[in-house]
Amino acid sequence: MHHHFSRNLKVRGLIESSSPSLVVELGTGGGENTEQLALLSDKVGFDLIAIDVILPVSEYKHPKLRWLQGVSYVELGKMGDASVDFCVLDTDHNYWTLKKELEELRRVMTTGGIVAIHDTESYKNDNGYMPSGYGQTGVDYPMEVMKRETRPYADAINDTIGDWEVVAKTKASCGAIALQK
Numbered sequence: 001m002h003h004h005f006s007r008n009l010k011v012r013g014l015i016e017s018s019s020p021s022l023v024v025e026l027g028t029g030g031g032e033n034t035e036q037l038a039l040l041s042d043k044v045g046f047d048l049i050a051i052d053v054i055l056p057v058s059e060y061k062h063p064k065l066r067w068l069q070g071v072s073y074v075e076l077g078k079m080g081d082a083s084v085d086f087c088v089l090d091t092d093h094n095y096w097t098l099k100k101e102l103e104e105l106r107r108v109m110t111t112g113g114i115v116a117i118h119d120t121e122s123y124k125n126d127n128g129y130m131p132s133g134y135g136q137t138g139v140d141y142p143m144e145v146m147k148r149e150t151r152p153y154a155d156a157i158n159d160t161i162g163d164w165e166v167v168a169k170t171k172a173s174c175g176a177i178a179l180q181k
Contacts, residue, residue: 001027001029001033001088001090001116001118001146001176002032002033002036003172003173004116004118004173004176005036005037007148007172008170008172008173009116009169009176009177010168011088011116011178012036012040012112014038014086014116014167014178015037015040015044015045015086016043018085018086018112018113018114019044019046020027020033020044020046020085020086020113021045021046021047021085022035022046022047022048022049022083022084022085022086023041023046023047023048023049023084023085023086024048024049024050024051024076024079024087025037025048025049025050025051025078025086025087025089025090026051026052026076026088026089026090027051027052027072027089027090027091027092028052028067028074028085029090031050031054031060033088033090033140034048034050034060034065034107035060035062035170036111037050037065037088038062038064038065039062041062041064041065042064046064046085046086047064048062048064048065048162049064049065049066049067049068050065050066050067050068051069051070051072052067052068052069052071052074053066053071054069054082068078068128069148072089072091072101072127073097073100073101073103073104074107076101076103076104076107076108079108080108081107081108082108082109082110082111082112083108084105084108084109084110084113085109085110085112085113085114086113086114086115086116087105087109087113087114087115087116088116088118089101089105089115089116089117090117090118090119091174092146093119093123093126093147093150093152093153093155094123094124094149094152095146095149095152095155096142096145096146096147096149096155096156096176098117098153098157098160099155099156099159099160101110102115102156102157102160102161103160105118106160107160109181110181111140111181112127112178112180112181113180113181114167114178114179114181115164115178115179115181116168116176116177116178117157117176117178117179118174118175118176119153119173119174119175119176119179120154120157120169120174120176120177121171121174121175122174122175123152123153123154123174124152124153124154124175125152125154125156126152126153130140135151136143157177157179161179164180164181165179165180166178166179167179167180
């Protein structure tokens with residue numbers, strides 16, 4: 001998702017214009033995007049929670065950044081209603097997981113909150129699985145359930161967003177979309 005920070009989807013501009021109090025990053029990879037978000041938090045003033053199944057994904061430290069190890073939708077389930085203003089989502093690339101994440105995000109996002117989702121083109125008609133690391137979380141990750149799901153990744157967005165508005169979209173760099181509640 002770090003390729004969408006200043007170009008393509010322009011996550012930086014979306015964050016600056018929405019002035020969030022709390023940004024959550026789901027799926028941190030190597031931490032490149034997390035570092036960009038943390039530095040932006042100095043300017044905008046938001047707190048940042050970065051969630052991934054494998055930690056430490058980065059040795060990066062910042063006073064406004066809190067790293068959490070866990071499964072995205074499980075950790076979102078622990079957050080209060082309407083507590084998240086902006087979410088960057090780049091986790092497991094399958095219908096089942098994305099649908100669970102978007103259902104939880106519908107609850108935790110503030111009105112006007114934005115979710116930026118990566119890989120909307122590269123997995124548009126696919127179901128991807130990234131099982132490595134899930135055993136480290138202590139959560140029973142339902143790989144067999146996910147494998148039985150035949151609907152593609154993109155359908156989870158269409159099936160879940162309802163009345164959310166598309167505020168930005170790009171096909172560049174594997175595709176990304178920004179949805180506003």
